[in-house]
Amino acid sequence: MKKIDEPRLRDIVGERNIKTDPSDLYIYGSDSSVHHAMPWAVVKPETILQVQRIMKYANEELIPVIARGGGSGMCGQTVPVQGGIILDMKGMNKILEINLEDVYCRVEPGVIDDDLNLALKQYGVFYPPTPASSRIATIGGEIANNASGVRSVKYGATRDAVLGMKVVLPDGELVSLGAHTRVEASGYQLHKLMVGSEGTLGVVVEAILSFVPIPEFRCMGVANFDSLNDAGHAIGSIMASGAIPSMLELVDSVAIKAVNKTMDLGLKEVAAALIFEADGMVKEAVDYEINKMKKICEKHNGQDIHASYDPKEREKIFMGRKKLFPALSKYDDNLASTALADDMAVPYSKMAEMAGKIHEIARENNIVMTAYGHCGSGCMHTKILMDTKRKDQWDSAKKAITQVYEYVRSVNGTTSAEHGIGLSKAESFKIEKADSLGLLTSIKKALDPNNILNPGKLMQAPENWITATNLRYSVNS
């Protein structure tokens, strides 16, 4: 571990914005993944200039720098596996401009997604990429991982909403990328490259984002299925039909059980349920989409199909999905919900097979896995529920996710749809992108020659993370 020049950092960000106490460092050593590693210091810049000065220092001294937002990353993106400085970007949380005439806003990276949408709401517009973690996720973190959520099926992911940005490069230089306009064809679109680069190419210090009108009408529907396979085929048919859902979510039996167990929702314990939504400015158009989706669900043996425009009814329908994530942690007191192979994407026609595959692999490996997610955008989530104290459960989990990813790649799917690669998914990522890893590495070298920005992630991450990195659980051997 390198010696950090605390006085120099204090001089840059001030006494109150630097943490070196081990108890603080411990907290910043993990995110929402299974990984943990101790940083050397946590520094909280409040201005672009401070970020530039920190980077200049780190680059001179070859100290790793890991920009961190809300810490909601699921695969270890902000875990400092090689130590270094955690840049706590939450200190830069100003909404700089909401430009209604030109239809964009400018924000600092530490702005919380929900706070941005609260500010936009008063003007009748919203920022659509919003992931499920929007209560804590920052815009900067969402950009770093190309985050998306329930509405990306209609409105796109973070990359689609980013028009431009200001980025501090490893050497402290500040560059402006992209534009303030809707279309741009002026040279390399590096702002799109920065989206999803997981803090390995530059530190985003400002973003120009587009927004869209809040629709006048929203209608949400639900359909139950006795077969996970039928539900999966319904998803494929809906998307192939040209329907435009503003949401199309799958929840399987495990997920439904988990929710019933923790909340008194009395969800019918079927094999799977589809939650679908359409929105728009004209009711007839929303009806059109909803009816189209209802019919397709019927055709695939959906039951108890109903839909509603009523906010209370919609809230009730969605509640199960909304509470799924916390509920999974309570599925079994002895089992923790871990995000491992948790957000793969497959072509629509493989949704049914993918969901079945997850349950089959869970059975084979004696662990509990659930299939759910934003299937309308091709994303299938899983969580692995396991006893994290038991070494053998980790081995089973490792075996299971290897099988999941083998299947995903075999059907032209991709390792991560929304959560990024970080550490947990590096093994599959490297196999999937084998032919372009050299290219990725040359890009990384070109932008970060000293490899100080979030080193040891993506193509640099170790194949076998269970043995190569620390887990934030104590495992009995």
Add this chain to the structure above:
Amino acid sequence: MKKIDEPRLRDIVGERNIKTDPSDLYIYGSDSSVHHAMPWAVVKPETILQVQRIMKYANEELIPVIARGGGSGMCGQTVPVQGGIILDMKGMNKILEINLEDVYCRVEPGVIDDDLNLALKQYGVFYPPTPASSRIATIGGEIANNASGVRSVKYGATRDAVLGMKVVLPDGELVSLGAHTRVEASGYQLHKLMVGSEGTLGVVVEAILSFVPIPEFRCMGVANFDSLNDAGHAIGSIMASGAIPSMLELVDSVAIKAVNKTMDLGLKEVAAALIFEADGMVKEAVDYEINKMKKICEKHNGQDIHASYDPKEREKIFMGRKKLFPALSKYDDNLASTALADDMAVPYSKMAEMAGKIHEIARENNIVMTAYGHCGSGCMHTKILMDTKRKDQWDSAKKAITQVYEYVRSVNGTTSAEHGIGLSKAESFKIEKADSLGLLTSIKKALDPNNILNPGKLMQAPENWITATNLRYSVNS
């Protein structure tokens, strides 16, 4: 000029697919821009392997390679300013797959845009980025320039439709980028970087594209304005209102005169006209958008406002815009229509000012300029009509476009919205992107260390192209 190893190239692509006759080379020395330069050879590969072998040879011998599609580039993107081999990609023109279940198609780069849309039409879907040159523009060329057109305001530009691609790198290596799925967060999204890189980073040999359903209903409207300023403000208000036009086009008095002169359309010779369109699966939703736009046009003193769902009526309304490009060449027998500062983008609120600025600058410099374009997506086109034989007209043109770009940059606009940078726009591009030119150069070096892919373009292009490159016009001194 380097000696080309003709036997080796013949061995790769066969006798009939290589051209070295000066008369042939001359034709391939220009595109739709004002520039001209002689290539050393024109080679027409028909397979990925042939492209790989050509690149390997060129990289060993340090011979420039310029991939070329339909030659509809407006700013010299495919003009071989440093000589070398023109890769005529039209030899790779197969539609490889139309996958309706997974909602994507796979195509070779030489496929003509109109041919792809003709093939998609039978399935009730279309590929939306389509530029005005779709009759000759290839998918590969559209990708190289992030092309877009009249419908990009609703459906996005090429970058938005590209899910993945296969690319041959300068050393002949083949890499797959992107995915077959709708969302992806797996590492650097290099396929998005390739879009708009104007053939300087790699040769696209296959593309995975998304498509969308052909709407059941289309309604097109038109509004005349006595003041260009009013028309410009109408555009800004429409886009700020959250309306979703599928087309929003401006044509000014010069454009209208040009069309009336060449065709018997009897368009009313007003200061400006707006053509607007909405589309969708539900008539009520289309009505909603059209009425919204009509009202805004009225509010801004629009006249003769009418709209129609009837294909014949729509054809009549759009004919003027459609024939504008050829018509401008016939505006005055002594004046040629040149694409110089021809596709800048400005924020919506500056549309009116931008249009006025163009006319003001034209007057100042004694040349004829027209303001038109896909203003709904922020793009404002101009053409400069001038006597290309007269040196002084070129000087005036140069002065005019310098003033245009100064204005564009002063209002947070960007140099190119859809046509790319090539040679003609390098001067403004370099000023606009001054702070990131180093970054662009390092990316170029990382991917093309020997600088053989379309050298001398973008950040490498000369500031003063009039003197630094050959014009395809003979200018009297």
